[in-house]
Amino acid sequence: MSRELLKGNVAIAEAALRAGCQAFFGYPITPQTELLEHMARRMVELDRVFLQAESEVAAINMVYGAACAGVRTMTSSSSPGYSLMQEGLSYIAASDVPCVVVDVMRGGPGLGNILPSQGDYFQITRSAGHGDYRPIVLAPATVQEAIDFTELAFDLAEQYRHLVVLAADGQLGQMMEPAELPSMRSLPRTRPAWAITGAAGRAPNRISSLYMNAEEEEAFNLRIQARLAQICAAEQRSTEVQATHAELLVIGFGTAGRIAASAVEQARAEGLRVGLFRPQTLYPFPAERLSALLACCAVQNILVIEMNAGQMVEDVRLVVAGRVPVHHYGRLGGVVPYPEELYTVIQQHYPSLAASAE
Amino acid sequence: MANLMMEPVYERPAALEDRATHYCPGCTHGVAHRLLAEALDELGLREQTILVAPVGCAVFAYEYFRIDGCEAAHGRAPAMATGIKRVLPDRTVVTYQGDGDLAAIGTAEILHAAARGENITTLFVNNAIYGMTGGQMAPTTLPGQKTTSSPFGRNTAQAGFPLKMSEILAQTPGAAYIVRRSLHDARHINQAKKAILTALRVQQAGLGFSMVELLSSCPTNWGMTPLEALRWLESEMLPAYPLGDYQVSEAVRALGG
Amino acid sequence: MQTAYLLAGFGGQGVMFAGQLMAYAGMEHGYEVTWIPSYGPEMRGGTAHCTVILSDCPIGSPLVRHPQVVIAFNKPSAQKYAGQEDPAGLFVVNRSLVDEVPLAVQGQLVEVRATDIADQLGNTRLTNMVLLGAALAARPVLPLAVLEAALVAHIPAHRRGLLPLNQQALAAGAALVSAAQPG
Numbered sequence: 001m002s003r004e005l006l007k008g009n010v011a012i013a014e015a016a017l018r019a020g021c022q023a024f025f026g027y028p029i030t031p032q033t034e035l036l037e038h039m040a041r042r043m044v045e046l047d048r049v050f051l052q053a054e055s056e057v058a059a060i061n062m063v064y065g066a067a068c069a070g071v072r073t074m075t076s077s078s079s080p081g082y083s084l085m086q087e088g089l090s091y092i093a094a095s096d097v098p099c100v101v102v103d104v105m106r107g108g109p110g111l112g113n114i115l116p117s118q119g120d121y122f123q124i125t126r127s128a129g130h131g132d133y134r135p136i137v138l139a140p141a142t143v144q145e146a147i148d149f150t151e152l153a154f155d156l157a158e159q160y161r162h163l164v165v166l167a168a169d170g171q172l173g174q175m176m177e178p179a180e181l182p183s184m185r186s187l188p189r190t191r192p193a194w195a196i197t198g199a200a201g202r203a204p205n206r207i208s209s210l211y212m213n214a215e216e217e218e219a220f221n222l223r224i225q226a227r228l229a230q231i232c233a234a235e236q237r238s239t240e241v242q243a244t245h246a247e248l249l250v251i252g253f254g255t256a257g258r259i260a261a262s263a264v265e266q267a268r269a270e271g272l273r274v275g276l277f278r279p280q281t282l283y284p285f286p287a288e289r290l291s292a293l294l295a296c297c298a299v300q301n302i303l304v305i306e307m308n309a310g311q312m313v314e315d316v317r318l319v320v321a322g323r324v325p326v327h328h329y330g331r332l333g334g335v336v337p338y339p340e341e342l343y344t345v346i347q348q349h350y351p352s353l354a355a356s357a358e
Numbered sequence: 359m360a361n362l363m364m365e366p367v368y369e370r371p372a373a374l375e376d377r378a379t380h381y382c383p384g385c386t387h388g389v390a391h392r393l394l395a396e397a398l399d400e401l402g403l404r405e406q407t408i409l410v411a412p413v414g415c416a417v418f419a420y421e422y423f424r425i426d427g428c429e430a431a432h433g434r435a436p437a438m439a440t441g442i443k444r445v446l447p448d449r450t451v452v453t454y455q456g457d458g459d460l461a462a463i464g465t466a467e468i469l470h471a472a473a474r475g476e477n478i479t480t481l482f483v484n485n486a487i488y489g490m491t492g493g494q495m496a497p498t499t500l501p502g503q504k505t506t507s508s509p510f511g512r513n514t515a516q517a518g519f520p521l522k523m524s525e526i527l528a529q530t531p532g533a534a535y536i537v538r539r540s541l542h543d544a545r546h547i548n549q550a551k552k553a554i555l556t557a558l559r560v561q562q563a564g565l566g567f568s569m570v571e572l573l574s575s576c577p578t579n580w581g582m583t584p585l586e587a588l589r590w591l592e593s594e595m596l597p598a599y600p601l602g603d604y605q606v607s608e609a610v611r612a613l614g615g
Numbered sequence: 616m617q618t619a620y621l622l623a624g625f626g627g628q629g630v631m632f633a634g635q636l637m638a639y640a641g642m643e644h645g646y647e648v649t650w651i652p653s654y655g656p657e658m659r660g661g662t663a664h665c666t667v668i669l670s671d672c673p674i675g676s677p678l679v680r681h682p683q684v685v686i687a688f689n690k691p692s693a694q695k696y697a698g699q700e701d702p703a704g705l706f707v708v709n710r711s712l713v714d715e716v717p718l719a720v721q722g723q724l725v726e727v728r729a730t731d732i733a734d735q736l737g738n739t740r741l742t743n744m745v746l747l748g749a750a751l752a753a754r755p756v757l758p759l760a761v762l763e764a765a766l767v768a769h770i771p772a773h774r775r776g777l778l779p780l781n782q783q784a785l786a787a788g789a790a791l792v793s794a795a796q797p798g
Contacts, residue, residue: 005635005642005650023445031654049444053437054470061434061467065410065441068428073441091431114654175651175677176635178642196426196442198406198449206420208411208429262675338680 003178008168011143011179012076012102013038015150020185021100022071023049025062029081030114031170032104036076056081060088060101067097068207070195072154076102078170079120080111089163090129093224094209096194098157100150101128101135102166104173107334115334116170116255121311124165125283133224135163136231137282141258143177145280151182156235160227161194167282169307171255171336231284238279238286242268244297246275248350251290251316252305253279255336260305263342272350273298285315294323300351302326305342307335371395373404375424382489384584386541386574387415390483391422393547394452397554398425401562407450408442410435412464414456415489433464436471439478450561451478458488461497461521468527475532475566479557482523485574486595493579497521500598505579520598524571528604534566536605540573540596542588556610565609573599617670618756619679622746623696624688624709626663629743632771633686634665637747640765641669644757649677662692669756684754685722686746688729693717707750709742725753725792732787738777741784748788759789 006014013035016024024039036052043050049066053059059075066073077085082103092099105120107113128135136156140146146168153164191197196205211217241264243249252260257278267274277293279286293299302324304313313328320326329345331337347353370376373395381387398404404425411419413432420427430438435453443451460468460482471478487505488494494507498520502511512520528536535557539550550572557568573595575587582590620637624630631652638650646669653664666682668674683704687693689712698719700706706720711730727749733741744766751762763782770778 003642005639005648023441025441051440051444054466057434058437058440058467058470061431061437062441062444064430064434065428065438065443066445067441068438069408069442069445071445073445087431088434095428170654171651171677174654175649176638177649177674177677178647196408196428197446198408199424199426200405204424205426206428208420210417210429259676261673265675336676336678338678339676340680 003180005176006143006179006181007034007174007176008143008146009034009104009173010038011147011181012150012166012168014042014181015147016074016100016154017042017046017048018182018184019151019154020072020187021048021074021154022187023063023066023073024075025051025053025059025066025073026075027053027056027059027077027081029056029078031106031116031173032076032078032102035102035104035173056084057087060085060092063099063101064088064092064095064097067092067099068095068196070191070197072098072158074100074102076104078104078106078114079108079117082120082123086129088129089135090127090131091209093129093133093135093163094131094220095207096161097207098161098164100153100157100164100166102168105167105169113334114170116172116307116336117332117334118169118254118256118307118311119332120167121282121306121308124167125315128163128165132221134228134283135165136160136235136284137165137167139167139253139280139282140172141254141278142179143172143175144179146172147179147181149280160231162227162231167254169255170334235281236284236286236288237281238277238289240278241265241276243275243277243293245273247273247298248301248303248346249275249277249293249299250303250305250346251277251279251312253282253312256305256307259337259339260342262339263346266339266343267346267350272346274346274350279312282312285319287319290316290319294320299324301349301354303346303349304328305337305345306330307337308332371399373398373424375422377422379422380418381415382578384575384577384587385415386485386572387483389541389547390481390572390574391419393551393554394454394481395423397551397558400555401558403450403558406448407452408446410439410442410451410453412453412455412459414459416454416456416483417490419454433459433462434467435459436464436467436476436478436480440471440474440476443476443478447477450558452558453478453480455480455482456489457482457484457486457496457498461523465521468523469530472527472530472533472567472569475534477561477564477566479561480567480569481554482569482571483574484523484571484599485576486520487576487579489576489579498523498599500594522599524569524604527569530567532567533569533605534607535560535568535610537603538571538573538599538601540591540601542573542575542591546601556613559613560610563609563613565607565613571599573601617668617672617674618684618754619682620667620684620686620750621664621682621696621699622667622686622688623662623664623692628688629740630663630688631665633743633747634667636762636765636769637667637669639769640757640762641667643765644761646670646757647672647674649674651677662689662695664692684750686750687713688742688746689713705750705753707746707753709746711742723753725749727788727791729788732791733784736780736784736787738780741780744781744784745788748785749792752789752792759785
């Protein structure tokens with residue numbers, strides 16, 4: 001396999017079908033539409049299912065149906081459309097069926113705009129719909145990661161029979177980068193034993209999210225929580241640059257994380273001991289690694305950079321638990337920060353420079 | 359010696375579970391369930407059918423049929439059924455929906471399923487009221503009809519008019535078979551059964567979207583005895599929702615029966 | 616070392632394709648590359664732009680405040696981006712459609728009557744290749760042959776008939792700058 005110049009949205013779509021996605025349902029919304037368009041062409045070529053739904057509400061419920069029937073399935077949208085999917089996501093989570101949902105985030109709230117944002121962090125990581133659960137959330141920062149995490153998303157969804165959300169943003173969706181696609185996986189010949197496929201020669205399978213009895217509902221919830229504990233123990237992912245030698249640790253995910261990497265590099269070139277920690281799973285948040293960095297390293301100050309008003313910073317503070325100061329710098333509404341701007345912010349929060357300024 | 363073995367003339371369909379339902383006494387959901395189960399048995403479809411249950415009184419329907427089933431979000435059964443059917447095109451997929459589910463919160467989903475000619479079958483139970491939540495106004499509640507949320511009678515100036523879903527859905531080119539039947543007496547129940555059989559055969563033949571609307575009673579929330587409710591259905595609902603075949607495509611006609 | 620290009624013009628002038636071609640050439644020459652378009656309302660009738668970065672190390676931000684090379688295909692773009700180029704960079708301007716060079720330009724000015732040259736070659740749509748050839752000649756981050764090879768590999772199938780003309784346009788743009796440069 002060789003590297004190709006691929007647009008993020010297209011790369012995710014192609015990676016999904018190569019990972020065995022058998023059914024895609026979606027609704028056009030900028031800045032993710034190329035993903036749907038790629039599926040419209042490729043899924044038909046492969047004799048798989050592509051359907052443009054009448055709304056995101058319908059799309060996620062079609063995904064729910066296909067997931068219940070035991071195939072790898074997915075949908076993609078952008079923030080306002082992701083909001084519309086909340087109902088379906090909650091039902092999916094409450095039915096123990098696997099599926100993958102992509103949110104190519106854009107500026108909000110409301111209709112907002114179509115520019116890159118990370119404003120859906122809370123919405124994606126906290127529950128994705130009503131009720132008491134969390135999806136697995138993967139946050140790619142490069143087109144290559146978008147490909148790798150799409151594949152991973154299907155595998156994790158299937159392994160845990162759990163909802164997986166790929167949290168991208170308009171920049172990653174729209175940009176092109178060289179990346180390598182995985183080879184095409186062959187489709188399974190059978191469906192999982194739990195799938196609803198017609199009760200031929202067996203007792204009926206039934207998939208529902210309804211537990212009228214409180215104790216039964218509690219028991220179901222405890223099963224979700226047990227699974228989440230397992231996921232938290234096994235699936236935390238992050239990457240870092242010079243984090244073990246940093247006095248100032250910069251933390252950012254996705255697009256903000258990669259832009260911060262440029263600023264961190266500049267700061268290191270200027271002799272500042274700055275490192276980068278970039279969560280790749282937003283749920284489970286990579287608490288173990290961050291905690292380890294705090295315990296053993298020189299970190300005196302943390303600067304969280306996001307394209308929102310301060311959402312992931314709450315997860316960071318939960319881990320840091322007051323051990324060092326945690327600062328936040330956010331750009332809102334679709335504004336993407338430039339590296340030079342972040343470099344200035346890094347200078348402001350660098351321990352010795354910050355002290356001398358006081 | 360005379361054969362003392364008796365021929366069974368009436369028994370539980372194989373497609374129905376042997377368990378009590380939660381439906382109120384006199385409710386016609388039980389009749390509708392039985393008709394669907396009989397039709398599945400007669401067509402030999404029990405082992406290859408998937409039922410998508412609604413939110414509403416029939417929310418537990420998937421527990422009552424001895425077939426694979428699932429429970430959709432309110433109004434989304436046609437979308438969920440679409441997802442299932444598209445990845446299991448050789449199976450029979452049936453949605454069972456009430457009037458609030460199909461004609462209010464799920465109007466977009468049913469309309470587009472019909473427009474796509476989605477090869478699924480919908481049983482639409484229209485009893486002109488929200489049963490499960492305790493008798494509120496439905497999109498199909500008749501003008502002047504009293505419910506807990508139209509306590510002075512449905513005032514069309516304020517609450518608008520009932521939706522005639524069979525007539526509406528019949529307009530979509532993807533609809534192959536759209537009929538309205540009633541469950542208020544034995545003759546009409548037999549006609550309803552025939553329609554359900556036809557609808558399932560339409561799906562088996564891959565002819566497009568099929569729906570049987572079943573006018574039904576809700577004695578509890580209408581505040582009537584079961585018998586009064588059936589009479590009210592006949593006298594009040596039938597004029598408002600005329601029985602008949604609203605769409606029978608050429609291909610369905612050719613199917614015969 | 617990283618070189619960022621900002622290409623801007625009207626929709627339909629081939630701005631996006633020219634940028635992608637530069638990205639393909641960069642990738643094939645061994646650079647890390649990114650390409651990111653303007654998208655959304657700007658696509659509908661206004662100016663369209665894209666940013667391309669060629670770098671010898673991994674690229675953090677695909678957007679930069681002060682690109683090393685700005686290529687302005689039309690007057691609104693010239694006015695909008697003049698002065699945004701790195702002061703040590705290039706400002707390549709299509710003088711066929713820009714009657715006055717904006718005073719704000721700080722970098723090295725490369726003036727090309729690109730649309731006139733394209734018209735002489737027989738097709739206005741070759742404007743993008745003339746400008747790209749000129750930009751590359753003025754800042755040779757990779758050999759022209761690599762760009763030509765990228766063109767051969769990535770010209771859309773329905774434009775393949777125009778390949779020779781596109782190659783001529785690239786060469787014409789490059790020759791223009793080479794000729795103007797001392798030594």
